[in-house]
Each structure stands twice: as structure tokens, then as C-alpha cells.
Amino acid sequence: MENAVERDVTKGRGAPTNAVPTRFNLNSRVADGDWLDAREALDGGKPALKTTVTEEFAKSILSFNNSPDVPFDRSVNAYRGCEHGCVYCFARPTHAYHDLSPGLDFESRLFAKPNAADILRKTIAKPGYRPAPIAIGTNTDPYQPIERTYRITRSILALMVETSHPIVVTTKSARVVDDIDLLSQLASKQLTGVAISVTSLDAKLARTLEPRASSPMTRLAAVRKLSDAGIYVHVNIAPIIPAVTDHEIEAIAAAAAEQGATSISSIPIRLPHEVAPLFRDWLDVHFPDRAAKVMNIIRDMRGGKDNDAEFFSRMKGHGPWADLIRTRMQIARKKHGLDGSKWNVRTDLFVPPNINGQLSLF
Template sequence: MSAPQQSRPDFDFGDMTPAPETALPAQVRKGRGAISNRPGRYEPGDRPAEDDGWPRSEEEEALPPLRTVVGLDTSKTIISRNDSPDIPFDQSINPYRGCEHGCIYCFARPTHAYLGHSPGLDFETKLYHKPNAAKLLEKELRRPSYRPSLIALGANTDPYQPIERRYRLTRSILQVLSDFNHPVGITTKSANVLRDIDLLTNMARRRLVHVAISVTSLNADIARQLEPRASAPHRRLAAIKQLAAAGIPVSVSVAPIIPALTDHEIEAIIEAAVKNGARGVNWTLLRLPLEIKDLFKEWLEAHVPDRADHVLSLVKDCHGGQIYSSQWGSRMKGSGPYAEMIRQRVEQAAKRHGIGARDWRLDLSRFAVPQAIPAQPDLFSMIGESDSR
């Protein structure tokens, strides 16, 4: 994916109080995915915390939970564009930067390095919201030069991560898209998408929306470790069921498939999703670009040390012996015997249950710019005009 066609925004940190970087021991934090706060690739280098040799008390051993802080993103545009041949859309919107779900494998983690933050714990604790997202979107859609093309929500960070409950940016974006009859594809691993089921149902009647619910594992313990603040697997399946019952096209995203950890669940995930109303499936293999490879290695060593080497060995088998390859066409699904086996298993399971790949085709013909609501006249100016007469 190419870089978004927008200038780097200025950031207002508000009341964000960064924790000292050297005070974060490399150990599991309750409710967080990353083990450490490794500096981003633009920072000068590691700044490891040092042990002074003194024994620590039980209180010191039990690290307190990290607080989530949210700053302002004052970007001047909202639609990001790409020319990647690997994805079926060329426009996306991300109302938030960083993601509190804390998925350790998240390919968006390296983007936090652009902000001077760590792709590790910072990515899931130092978040940004775009308060003018809906206004910026309406402005872009009203441009005479704009041509409708499906917009993806959830292509980078999750539009229904926990802070959406407070800021409601995703809902405000959906409202604008609905007003313009503009199609949108949503990907989320949160059952909180159901908060907007009224809007989504209305848009579905006009063939303007498709939702994909991401299910990485049906094992609650594995899911909690991989995606500590995302909805539990059974809640995601329940969300698929409710969306389908409301007439909203919904698919399951089996992503990422992690070798030797979640790959044995492919068929079970697809079967469970179809039973709950999923109409399609898409999938990707685990990707470990840039800082993610070291963060994921730490996670493996902390949670499944007995399988760490095997997992990484299979990942390398899918990328020509490297931990990651950015080659178009294979970076998301891999290549080689193991990757081919995964592809066949997904396709056969989908065929067995009578579904195909996720269908991104929505109705572009309905797009129309609504009449702008005239500004309310100023009461005092009206009084002045009356007096002048």
C-alpha cells in the first residue's frame, strides 16, 4: 500500500502523559499485547531498563496496568488512497491512529514510528482521534472532482476499538456516507459494530455496505493473548449472526492465519461463521514486517516458548526463507508448499459450506451529493437589518 496522499499532520498531545520509556520491563502486561516498548525505526536505538541488583517487592514485580491516553490528530484530509494490487479497494478511512485492541501481529504497528512512538506498547496505549473526521469527509465528497469508489473502514486500525464508545467517529463517518449514498466496506474484530446496526441496516437496503468480522481463533485463551482488548470469539460470532439477521451482508475474515498456532482452526472458524450467517470469507497469512517481527518473537517467547521456533520456521517457509517479503502478490498470502496448503484448505472449506470469497461489489451508481443545508441566519444581524429599515 502506498503512503496516504496527505501531509503529515500536526498533533496536539492534550493531556497525554508519556511514561518513561526505560521503565517498561520486557514482561507481559495485563490487558496488553506487546511485551516491550521497543523504539521505532526512526529512533536512535534501544534504551533498555537496567537492573540495579536490589531485590524487588511483590508490588514492584506486579506491574500496574498501563493507562490509555488519547491525543488529537489534526489532519487536514481524511481519505487515504493506495495503488496496491493486493487489496480490492483504493480508498480507506482511519478515524483513529493506534489501536487499543493490542493485537500483537497488527501490521499497522510500524506506522506509530512516524509519530515518534514505539510500535510496541505505545501503539496500544497512546492513541489519536480525528475529531473533524465527518466534516473532512463531507468536504472531500462535495468536491466536483471526486469520483465515487468504495471506501474501506478498518483497513489499518479498527474503527470499533474501545474508544469509539466515547468519540463515535465511525458512526459520524457512516452517517455522512449514508447521506451521500456512498458504499463502504467495514472490517472489524469488535462486536461493538452492532451499536450502528440501525445505520448499517438502512445502508444495506441500498447495497451500500458490507461487513467482515475478523476471527483469528475460536480458543478464548489464545484470542485473549493475541488480541487482549478485542471482543471474545463467541461475541464476534454472535455479531455475525445479528448482522446477518438484519439483512446486512457479512463475511468472516480468517486473518491472520498463524502457522503452528491457529492454522488448525481454519475449517472450524469458517464452519462456525457460516452457521451464524456469514456469506463469504477472506484470509491472510501472518505478516511480520519492520518492527513487528521482534515484537512477535517476544510474544512467542512469553506465551508459547515451546512453539516459538516452529512458528517462525513455517513463517520463513512462506517467504522464501525470510521472516518477511514485501513482494506484490505474495506478501499477504505467502508462497511455497505450506502457503499453498493453507490456500487450498480455505477454498475447500468455503466450497463445502457454499460460500466464496468476500464480495466487495457494492452499488456506486447511487452516489449523489446532497443539497447543502443553508447556514442559520444570525439573530443579531437580522435585528440590525430590521432596525436599518
């Protein structure tokens, strides 16, 4: 891997390296004392990689997009970086904008936005604002471990309850059930739905792919709890990794249906920018027997490249392998009755929020 530190797998982390993107001409970064624990790790004396959090007081919080590939036009990100450490995460390259590595820095040097709900309140109180579903969790996970301390996602949900504003949640953490009280209130008005990502049912493989995310069985238990509470639950097999997880499509669909999910979808793995070399290194470390095969299939689905950034095809892929995955998903979806409408939420109940105790005149 060009311009990368030597592979040195860190226990409990996803990326095999802390490579820095060459496209920004930054220098490679090695481990230094300000981001390592003084404690000895359990795997033979290697220092444990410490997670640090920087508070970032945002001036704006609502991001808009016009992508034809996603069913929403606005989103909120409570955090930058994600401690879950999913090696395949397409959001990793965004850390380069902070002069940080999309590798280990992305999962250990995090940013939290404590004022997110306050900024969102001011945004949706503006006279010209028109409500539409806000997506949370589409970039970095809103229920990653630091949410337990910061509760930023909960404060955003509380604002949604107050204003009857629609919001849809995507996560791979069972911590979402901590907010089942707020989600239930939103669901009672048809204002929310939760998508839980289940990549594999194999706990050992999941620990390698997503080292600090909830275990597969815990996520499925969360599906059941949310469903029993009357909350719409969608399961997303994202990403599907050929020759690594694709054999589990039918089993995941069956498990999702058994736990009360209403719908299911999938996304073939995407490898934008620095994610591609990180993923290739991960394959060399964990699946050296099939690394070349996996990358060959990915390139077959992506027009001969590691990644396809084009609208309409980037979320689906093309070619025989992508067609096979779609066919298998269609069969599994039909067999298990998982063909519900994903985000059928209302937008007509919105009431603009108070600002500093002052009622809106609009």
C-alpha cells in the same frame, strides 16, 4: 531483541515490550509516570498501563492506494493506534512516525480524529470527486473501545447514509452492531458490507493474541445479528499463524457459516518492520516450546525472510505451507457455501453532500 526493554508482560496488553525502532535511531523507552495509572493492577501490584487519547484535527482524511492486493483504492482511518493490542498487527510500525513505540505505545497512546466526518464531507463534495467504495478499518480498528466515546465511525457512516456513498467495514469488534441501524440503511441500497476478523475460536488464546478485542463467540454473535439485519457479512481469518491457529481453519469456517456469513477468506501472518521482533518476543513468552518452529514455517512462506513486502505475494505467501493453507481454505469455503462475492456494492447512487447548508451545484 536489539534495542528493546526487558520483557515484562503487562496484563491486558498484547506487546511484550515497548521497543523503539532502530531504523529511526530513537532511544529505547521505559515506562514513566505520565502513561501509567496510579492504581495498582490486579496481577501483584504492578501499575496498570493507562490508555491516553490525543485529539488530532486532520486536514485530510481520505487515503488512496494503487495496491493490486486489496479490493479498494481509498480508505479512512478514524484513529491512530489501536487498543485491541493485537500482537501481530501490521499497522504497529506507523506509530514510529510519531516518535512512539510500535510496542505498548501503539496500544496505549492513541490518536482520535474528531473532525474526520467533516473533512470527508468536504472531500466528497468536490466537483471532481468520483465515488468508489471507501474502506474503513483496514489499518486500525474503527470499533476499538474509544469509539464508544468518540463515535467517529458512526459519524462517517451517517455521512455515507446521507450521500448514498458505498463503504465497507473491517473490524474484530462486536461493537459494530451498535451501528446496525445505519448499516442496515446502507445495506438496503447495496452500499455496504462488513468483514469481521475471527483469528481463533479459543477464548484464552484470543485474549493473548488480541487482549482487548471482542471474544470470538461475541464476534460470531455479531455476524449473526448483522446477517439477520440483511447486511452482507464476510469473515476473515486474519492472520493465520502456523502451528498456533492454523488447525482452526475448518472450525472457523463452519462457525462462520452457521452464524450467517456469506463469504470467507484468510491471510497468513505478516511481520513488517518492528512487528517481527515483537512477535518473536511474544512467542518466547507464550509459546516457548514451538517458537522456533513457528518462525521457521513463517520464513518458509516468506521466501526465507520474516516478511515479504512484495505485491501479489505479501497477502498470500508461497511455498508448500502457503499452498496447504490455500487448499484447506478452498475446501472449507466450498463445503460451507462461503464463496459469495465479497464487496459487490453500488457506486451509482451517490449524491454529493451539502456544505455549510449549501446545496451542491454539481
